[in-house]
Amino acid sequence: MKRCLIVGATSAIAEETGRILAREGARLVLAARDRAKLEAVAADLALRGAQVEGVFPFDALDPEGFEALVARADEALGGFDHLLVAHGVLPPPGEVDREVHERLASLRVNAGSVIGLLTAVAPRMKARGTGVIAVIGSVAGDRGRRSNYEYGAAKAAVHAYLEGLRAELAPAGVRVLTIKPGRVDTPMTRDFEKGALWATAPQVARGMVRAMERRQGVVYLPGIWRWIMLVLRVLPESLFRRLPL
Amino acid sequence: MKPEPRSWGRWPRARHELRALRWRHEPLPLAPEDSPALPAGNGRSYGDVALNDGGILLDARGLDRFIAFDPHRGIVRAEAGVLLAELLELVLPAGWFLPVTPGTRFVTLGGAVANDIHGKNHHHAGSFGHHVTALELLRSDGSRFRLSPDERPKLFRATVGGLGLTGLITWVELALRPLGPAPSAPSAPSAASEARPADSRPELRIETETLPFEGLGAFFDLSRDSDEAWEHTVAWLDLSPGAQERARGLFMRGNHASREEGTGDPSSRSAPGGPRGGEPGAGMADRELLRAAGLLPPRLSVPFVPPVSLVNGVTVALFNRAYRLREGRRRGRRKVPLGPFFHPLDGVRHWNRVYGPGGFVQWQCVLPEGEAREGLAAILRGLRLGGAASFLSVLKVFGEREGVGVLSFARPGVTLAVDLVHRGIETLALLDALDRIVVEAGGAIYPAKDARMAPATFRASFPGWEAMGPHLDPALSSSFWRRVTGSDSAANTGAHERAGAHSGRER
Numbered sequence: 226m227k228r229c230l231i232v233g234a235t236s237a238i239a240e241e242t243g244r245i246l247a248r249e250g251a252r253l254v255l256a257a258r259d260r261a262k263l264e265a266v267a268a269d270l271a272l273r274g275a276q277v278e279g280v281f282p283f284d285a286l287d288p289e290g291f292e293a294l295v296a297r298a299d300e301a302l303g304g305f306d307h308l309l310v311a312h313g314v315l316p317p318p319g320e321v322d323r324e325v326h327e328r329l330a331s332l333r334v335n336a337g338s339v340i341g342l343l344t345a346v347a348p349r350m351k352a353r354g355t356g357v358i359a360v361i362g363s364v365a366g367d368r369g370r371r372s373n374y375e376y377g378a379a380k381a382a383v384h385a386y387l388e389g390l391r392a393e394l395a396p397a398g399v400r401v402l403t404i405k406p407g408r409v410d411t412p413m414t415r416d417f418e419k420g421a422l423w424a425t426a427p428q429v430a431r432g433m434v435r436a437m438e439r440r441q442g443v444v445y446l447p448g449i450w451r452w453i454m455l456v457l458r459v460l461p462e463s464l465f466r467r468l469p470l
Numbered sequence: 471m472k473p474e475p476r477s478w479g480r481w482p483r484a485r486h487e488l489r490a491l492r493w494r495h496e497p498l499p500l501a502p503e504d505s506p507a508l509p510a511g512n513g514r515s516y517g518d519v520a521l522n523d524g525g526i527l528l529d530a531r532g533l534d535r536f537i538a539f540d541p542h543r544g545i546v547r548a549e550a551g552v553l554l555a556e557l558l559e560l561v562l563p564a565g566w567f568l569p570v571t572p573g574t575r576f577v578t579l580g581g582a583v584a585n586d587i588h589g590k591n592h593h594h595a596g597s598f599g600h601h602v603t604a605l606e607l608l609r610s611d612g613s614r615f616r617l618s619p620d621e622r623p624k625l626f627r628a629t630v631g632g633l634g635l636t637g638l639i640t641w642v643e644l645a646l647r648p649l650g651p652a653p654s655a656p657s658a659p660s661a662a663s664e665a666r667p668a669d670s671r672p673e674l675r676i677e678t679e680t681l682p683f684e685g686l687g688a689f690f691d692l693s694r695d696s697d698e699a700w701e702h703t704v705a706w707l708d709l710s711p712g713a714q715e716r717a718r719g720l721f722m723r724g725n726h727a728s729r730e731e732g733t734g735d736p737s738s739r740s741a742p743g744g745p746r747g748g749e750p751g752a753g754m755a756d757r758e759l760l761r762a763a764g765l766l767p768p769r770l771s772v773p774f775v776p777p778v779s780l781v782n783g784v785t786v787a788l789f790n791r792a793y794r795l796r797e798g799r800r801r802g803r804r805k806v807p808l809g810p811f812f813h814p815l816d817g818v819r820h821w822n823r824v825y826g827p828g829g830f831v832q833w834q835c836v837l838p839e840g841e842a843r844e845g846l847a848a849i850l851r852g853l854r855l856g857g858a859a860s861f862l863s864v865l866k867v868f869g870e871r872e873g874v875g876v877l878s879f880a881r882p883g884v885t886l887a888v889d890l891v892h893r894g895i896e897t898l899a900l901l902d903a904l905d906r907i908v909v910e911a912g913g914a915i916y917p918a919k920d921a922r923m924a925p926a927t928f929r930a931s932f933p934g935w936e937a938m939g940p941h942l943d944p945a946l947s948s949s950f951w952r953r954v955t956g957s958d959s960a961a962n963t964g965a966h967e968r969a970g971a972h973s974g975r976e977r
Contacts, residue, residue, distance in 0.1 A: 237492075261493070261495045262493055262495075265493065265494065265495070265535055265537075266535070268535070268536070268537055268538070269535035269536050269537070272536040272537075272538075272539055272560060273536065273560075
């Protein structure tokens, strides 16, 4: 049975992933900012078959708490073998007009807290010599688009960090998985016009659980985004900036 | 923004601003300056009770969490956006079934309460609302109420069958029915108190018998003879063109099969994992169990909306003849899985698309027992004279229990449901004429199926409707409510589109 710590457990993708793990009877520790939401998700996952071993508050802006969270989760699960990092915020549009503290806060949530958490987790997983670390990145981290480069910059930092971590932990038997969802219809994107390329949270969750069981490093979900981003990544900037993105 | 078909009949079309709900403890996402809103579930109501043209739809499907389940007493509590199909995945492996189920399991709990739906067991179990032990109502002013038959009973009675107009139902608590044969006294709620043995294997089949009949008299005789011993009864009526008045049909009755008789059957034994004992968390999505019960999602689907309705006089006649022959050959007793017995409408996904871009109208009435014979004969005659062939027509005698809600439809009497291709004004005129027969007889038209009844018909169907007044949430409204209460007569005239006015495909 998987022993999994889910950080950002109330996000739509994490909740759907939790439901798949619950069906397998996984043991879970759930962490998120909002206590009431966390309790609702925990009760639901327990009825769906999960053994929920702990429900802990998580504040991405309080790095002092990271080590404590990881330690408590480890204790509750008897050493977790899966970590899913799914929290994040989507900054409002309007990239130039942004208050400095707000911008730095969003970078701290989307990049700093992820790196901070992994700093607390990596030595434990390395010592155990097994396990999977899965982090939800984004296609937004592949190129800087005029409409969301603040978000993209954080995701790009996470991408590079995970690439290095993957290389460091691979010999120890720990796999590091970067999940890059394309456009997903979740509360975070509720104000967007939805086109054909939009995926649902359950779709992405299924792909993620599948990827956790395979030897993959970077996974685009749905898979079509791998090819879309391949094209966009090789496009010279002089062309890329003219795209209506 | 184009008007879209969002209800199951795909008519009328409506324009909405969708707002997704995801957390039951948060207030409704409504501002004082917003246009009227309406909570909406999975879009299985046929007409316009779940439409709010020009307003906001609060999409409650995101409220899809289980909250609590007592597998020993059979009491389950879940958020209102949970589908009955999803609820079954939780409770079936523990040996429980829905106390009342409509012909499709793809309706939400909230929608089942708000329409106070009924099933083939009305004569034993009443309607859905009779089994709701409690629910929470969230009003637009942020206030919340726990409602039950004993807690704020008036608001409870306005909310059950209340079409979503008293507030958002955030969660529902339901008393389930144990699988297997009914306890000697056919009252489902008392069964909930008996503890389930830990080693019970759920019996997933219905023992059913199909009896052909011709003539309304024969139908009433069969129904009277079956009501006591059979928990589920319903008749399919052949309303092929020209044959409407013959009232030919098949009477179907069923009981939950008993375990002893089922033990030899491999399909109910093959479920892996051993006895569940019903402890929550013992692993619920037992696909094998659901497969044996015939409750997995359908594989067949109507993939797109054909440019014209595939339902016409010829196909209706062919379908009904084939159905009569096929089912008629299965005469006698046999055992069938739960799904195909209870949810014949779920065999094919998106079946409502076969009616083409114009959509279709369902019409369901109930006639008091004393008037039923003559009333039904007049209705069948009207259908024949109107040249209206109904693809699928269902006849059932309700039991004696009055509904819980102010606007509950199911009541003592006989109910007939037909669905007709929407051919515009001629269809509407015919149904207006049928309405008059129903009103004359002191009957009622079912709001969950309706998109066209006149305000006077509504008032005659629900003489107590004004009792809703003090309980209505001022920020909520629906296309249906404005239409039948005449509070906004202009809003709906545009809905009377002729078939084919739109291409039928959203982008």
